[in-house]
Amino acid sequence: MKNARHIENQETKLxxxxxxxxxxxxDHAGGVYLINPDEMAFLYCMPTSxxxxxxxPSTDLGxxxxxxxxxxxxxxxxxLIDGAAFTIMSMIRFGQQTKIWGTDLKQMLEQGxxxxxxxxxxxxxxxxxxxxxxxxxx
Numbered sequence: 698m699k700n701a702r703h704i705e706n707q708e709t710k711l712x713x714x715x716x717x718x719x720x721x722x723x724d725h726a727g728g729v730y731l732i733n734p735d736e737m738a739f740l741y742c743m744p745t746s747x748x749x750x751x752x753x754p755s756t757d758l759g760x761x762x763x764x765x766x767x768x769x770x771x772x773x774x775x776x777l778i779d780g781a782a783f784t785i786m787s788m789i790r791f792g793q794q795t796k797i798w799g800t801d802l803k804q805m806l807e808q809g810x811x812x813x814x815x816x817x818x819x820x821x822x823x824x825x826x827x828x829x830x831x832x833x834x835x
Contacts, residue, residue, distance in 0.1 A: 704738045713740045726750065726784045728791070741788075748780030 704710050709731050716729055720742035728741040743750040749764035764777035803814050 705736060706733045706738075709733050709736070709738050713738055716740060717742055726787075728788060743784060745780065745784075747777070748784050749774075749777040750781055750784065 704713070712731055713729075716731075717740055719725075720727060724745050724747070726743050726745045726748060728739065730737055730739040732738075744752045744760050749762045750760050751763055752759065753761040762781055764774040764781075766774040768774075769777070806812055807814060
């Protein structure tokens with residue numbers, strides 16, 4: 698799943714593609730954000746051989762979550778669902794850690810009272826199921 702926003706910087710676009718290729722080649726799930734002087738970009742790579750996330754170009758996000766016992770057997774279906782659950786919970790924990798550390802670093806920069814950092818969140822951040830996902834396909 699890639700940015701829904703347009704990325705101007707060609708090197709950033711290339712880096713995102715290289716990183717996506719590494720995730721796929723090494724069978725890893727995860728997310729990454731890249732920052733250049735003018736913009737921030739992000740990428741989530743969810744499908745792996747060890748989880749129930751599967752590439753599916755027919756879906757808006759480019760993947761689905763599926764592990765049917767009648768097709769895989771109960772043990773394999775459970776293994777894949779467990780992998781997807783671990784991926785999701787790891788994403789949540791990393792997001793929590795990133796928010797805490799980002800806030801701490803912001804406070805460090807502001808110490809001394811000479812600097813006040815103000816930021817504007819991305820406009821219209823939405824839940825996954827309400828996003829126009831036409832531009833997210835891999």
